[in-house]
Amino acid sequence: MMRMKIKYVDPRIENGMIDKVNQALLEGRFGPGENVRKLESEWMAYCSTKYAYACNSGTSALMTALYALRIGYIGGGSLKDEVVVPAFTFIATPNSVVMCGAKPVFADITVSDFNIDVEDVRRKITVNTKAVIPVHFAGLMADMGPLIDLCEDKDIPIIEDACQAHGAEWIDDNNKSHRAGSLGRVNVFSLQESKNMNCGGEGGLITIPNDDDVAERCRCFIDQGQDSHYHHTIFGVNFRLGEVFGVIARGSLEQLDKNNAKRRKNAEYYSMNLDEKKYILPKEAHNRRSVWHLYIIRVRDQSKRSEVIKKLTDAGIEFGIHYDPANHLQPCYSQSDFGRNVNLPVTEKLGKDVLSIPVHHHLKKEELEYITEVLNSV
Ligand SMILES: Cc1ncc(COP(=O)(O)O)c(C=O)c1O
The missing domain is CATH 3.90.1150.10 (Aspartate Aminotransferase, domain 1)
Structure with missing residues (x-):
């Protein structure tokens, strides 16, 4: 056997993207512009959601989702707020909950798919539970049916952590297919280099299937809380995605x-x-x-x-x-x-x-x- 050298992650710039990146740079388009806005509408169409917003990482997408749902001390909730998450995930999932001033409550996973165990979620829910975050692990969506039933019954929002699952599908009992990111109240993706879709740096996407208020809070939060230029209606941060990353992410989506x-x-x-x-x-x-x-x-x-x-x-x-x-x-x-x-x-x-x-x-x-x-x- 001849020895080879094989990479575990191998991101490359493809599909004429270098020219488009150069063009954006030469024209001095650095901040979020046409490509970032187009990326958002293309991702919205891909996931069949009413809204999609680009931001600068999967972690910031998670924090935006939690903030938009008013979970945790930072978003206007309480330090007692709890969010049920798996522990078998990249640490960004529970860390985002902590950074929003809430408590991550760890649930176990099932051996068959490594995804969150709905029965354990049921055991972990308390009066303080404000959301459940299923992580679609390794590209396979969590079995959303039983989780949606449980969360609807308890009136708890789901935030899909789809950072590892761009384009993954779950098929419901009526044989209808749903893409990752189309089922929770707010859902998140990472565009980091190892992901199936990337942006040539750090980036993220947020999808909101149909909640107008939550969508508006997401849009404003990632841009210093402003709803229009220098008019700040909520507290916010700079989680904006740069234009060059938007160019590369669009090429990767193609x-x-x-x-x-x-x-x-x-x-x-x-x-x-x-x-x-x-x-x-x-x-x-x-x-x-x-x-x-x-x-x-x-x-x-x-x-x-x-x-x-x-x-x-x-x-x-x-x-x-x-x-x-x-x-x-x-x-x-x-x-x-x-x-x-x-x-x-x-x-x-x-x-x-x-x-x-x-x-x-x-x-x-x-x-x-x-x-x-x-x-x-x-
Ligand atoms: C499941 C999961 N959630 C969140 C993240 C955080 O994404 P990012 O690294 O873009 O902040 C990742 C990234 O690896 C992830 O795999």
């Missing part, structure tokens, strides 16, 4: 479905060729269509994960671990009231055996074969 299809092919290759005696492979649920942001295998004998990691490292193959330790075990949480005494058996068990292997759309057939051969040889 390629999104094609690139997601390539990721699907890569995932299919692994699913057919990786040795299931050694690894538990990810499965797509019958009512959901993943966009394979991550391809996460589980090493059946968890004591062998370090051996697998060494093999990959020696073979020049980059990998990731999502997520060990999970958020509630990170020092900032485990040493605070938010994480102390929190037990999440499934989250903790999965953290010990997961391993994310490259699945991005630039992978070549010989690279997929090489990765598979290295993994199967352990």
Whole structure:
């Protein structure tokens, strides 16, 4: 086997974007302009929502969503406000809740899809619960039906964290497909470099399916709370997206479905060729269509994960671990009231055996074969 060097994340500028970036720069268009506004309307159309706003990261999109829903001390709520989140996510999800002056309450996940466990959400809801944030993990949406039923029953808004799920779909009981970002009251995406859709830097998107008041609060919050030039109706921040990032994000959106299809092919290759005696492979649920942001295998004998990691490292193959330790075990949480005494058996068990292997759309057939051969040889 000839040694290769394979990247885990491989963002590139494609599709004539350099010319468009140069044009924006040469014309001195730096702040949010025509391209950012077009990105918003294109994303709105893609997700079938009434509103979409661009901002400068997935984290700022989450904070905007919470603020717009008046959750937490900062948004006009209370320090007692609670938001139920999974701990098996990038730490930005609970951190955003803390930064808005509210309390993240961690719920466990289900072993079949790594997504938030609705029964555990039910157990974690209290009189102080102001929102639930399902994270569409690794490109596969959470099973939204039972969650929507629960939250409607309790009158609690859902904020979809779709930072890893651009274009993912959930199919309801009437066989109607819904894209990620079209179901919660306010929903968020990241455009950071590792994501299926990116902007050549840091960026984010917010979608609001139909709530006019919440949409207006989002629009103003990311622009210092101004509803018109120098007229500030609410408190706000500068979370604006620069024009060049808007140009690149629009180019990336044009390629999104094609690139997601390539990721699907890569995932299919692994699913057919990786040795299931050694690894538990990810499965797509019958009512959901993943966009394979991550391809996460589980090493059946968890004591062998370090051996697998060494093999990959020696073979020049980059990998990731999502997520060990999970958020509630990170020092900032485990040493605070938010994480102390929190037990999440499934989250903790999965953290010990997961391993994310490259699945991005630039992978070549010989690279997929090489990765598979290295993994199967352990
Ligand atoms: C699930 C999830 N939520 C939030 C974020 C935060 O996005 P950003 O890095 O753009 O702030 C990420 C980014 O990795 C993420 O994966």
